[in-house]
Amino acid sequence: MSGPACALCVLGVLALLDLTLASAAVSRWLPRVARDRSGAVRGPLAWLLAALVRGYQLVWSPRSAGACRFEPSCSAYALSAVRMHGGVRGGLLACWRLLRCQPLSRGGYDPVPVQSARGAWRS
């Protein structure tokens, strides 16, 4: 198999794993497996994305601070979205948020939507 196809396969597996871990059923029956103590999804994709956002916050955010139109700023939103909903759904939420964060949008308070049955984690 060629390189890109391999990468795609790995990514797909990671995404599936992530979705499973973030799903409501798994977090109900295996809460210790799916989520760590602070309530973040344990998936590898979620971890990777969270690390990326953290890196952005440390390296580039001081340069571009105060640009965001929303209250939890885009990076904070992305971080908590990934923690709450896992890499796939959280990542999509973050992308959608980034697309909304432009001069035409209204801005304002826009927290990560919580859809958990337990609602134990809020950050």
Added chain:
Amino acid sequence: MLDPLYHLAANAIVFFHKGFGPIFGQDSFFAWAFSVVLLVVCVRILIFPLFVRQVKSQRTMQLMQPRIKEIREKYGHDKQVMQQKMMELQKEHGNPLLGCLPIFLQIPLFLALFHVFTHLSPMNEGPGGALIWRPRVGLSADQVEQIASAKVFGISLATSFTSKSSLLDFLHANGTHVKIVAVVLIVLMGATTFFTQRQIMARTGPTDPQQAMVQKVLLYGSPVMLAIFGFRFPIAVLIYWLTTNLWSMGQQFYVIKRMPAPTPDASGRLPGARPATAAAVSDRPAPSRPAPGAKPAPGARAKGKGTAAGTRQTSMTKATPPATTNGAGAKRNATPASGSTAAKSGSAPAGTRSPRGASNRAAQPSAGVKDAAVKDAAVKDVGTTGPEASPSADAAAAPTPVPAGVTRHVGGSRPAAKRKSGGKGKRPGGRR
């Protein structure tokens, strides 16, 4: 996907070379190097307005942050009310923010530049993997050859520290000279990165010490990382990075000099600044700012002795709200110069609101600003507070210019000082 941008950038280099060519000679290295520099500068000039607006909104954001925290503490449980309050707050300040998307729109620009500068070299597609000139990034093979084989002391834009001897031979370049120049450029690049990073850190310091620590590591780590990467990139990319770094350094200096509000240490702390600003109210846009900047300075200095840059930054961010308080205070005291009781009553609620809690007290000064801003009904952010405050203050002080300036000054700077001491644990309510 970015092909049009690549073509644009590459052809821009050729276009600029038409100007530089006659000056330095058609196949001179410097003609092409200056074309590269000019291209980079043009891109940076293009996005400069973005930068200015961003700095402005950053200042607004710094003002709003305590209020946001307050709202979050108060209405955090109720999403609806919080949304409403946030909208009110943003309306009050205006929403000058461009949003996060423009930041991401800049990325293709830099990617395009990087791509073009790394691809101005021959390809090994000749017979037996030999190097051969090929049309690339929208330029003809001939143009690429012209750019890559323009040399000075055996240094070409296409060569890098790690370039193979086959490439060096093909270009008739001198490997030693290339290495020396690459190292010099990398060192310069690392230094400029370091200084820019430090300036940015000074401008917008993090509040929590752990983050300050990580940022410190980054401050020293990122130039080193860049330098390590730099060995693999051709001279053109190094020139590009050096130019952007110099440009952003200049931008930071510009911000610190011309829009100094977030950095009290740059302009405040000068004892001579006080009378000067009190006298020159009319021409400077932010007349009352340096005084409180000088006020927090002793505290900042005392803290700065203990630990490193992190604490200095926290004190700096803390120092900004009093500065704005003073700006509004100056306005409050200046506009009703005929009836000063109104000014007293206007500032009284701010004092009564103070006994609430340590964190709220820290957020207190700028809350006072918001009250004043609501009353004055025209003030949107600091940038507008300054210029608006100064003409009115000047007009009010017109009959008795110098004494009025002095009293306004004292009255303006006093609440900031009192509140600062109150924040340190003295009586929170006893302001007057």
